[in-house]
Amino acid sequence: MIEISSDKVVQVIFLMREEAAGEKQLHAFINGLNDDEKAHLTAIAWVGRGAFEADAYAEAVETAYAEATVPTDQYLMGMPHLAENLEAGLEALGVDVAGEEADLM
Template structure:
């Protein structure tokens, strides 16, 4: 199961959509996550973009831990379509974030 609160993921999705104005805040927010949260966030993005299937989430997390060679915030912020990948990853994992999304609107 997820070791990152879905509300944090929704926060990252909204910050990444705000573009350059939120870059520093987003960078700092991701940097402030613990190692488990960072690995799970990366794995969610990978599931969302189709690199892993939802049923292979554990393997994606293990890979995120094993292959973490650059700061997670730099890696994820360099990923095209980060917000869409995270949304798709949450959906694939069966996480309903409609309540959290309303908090940001």
């Protein structure tokens, strides 16, 4: 169902929260994702923000593909509370974010 590894999503969360990382690393990381991963990353953020329910995840992904009019990194970096939205989205989709974050450290 989710076509981006949870460790990549957690990496985005980590980079958003890491002040010393700077925006360039996060932009580069998101730009390095393939189109499927970018759409799924956006959909996860939307689920976490409450724009879509977890059971409408497939619809969120379709919408992310259809509405991708600006580069994904720019769109997501402009989203208030991106890290929190991604974390909430993963949790709503049944992914253990705390376990993934522990693995990253």
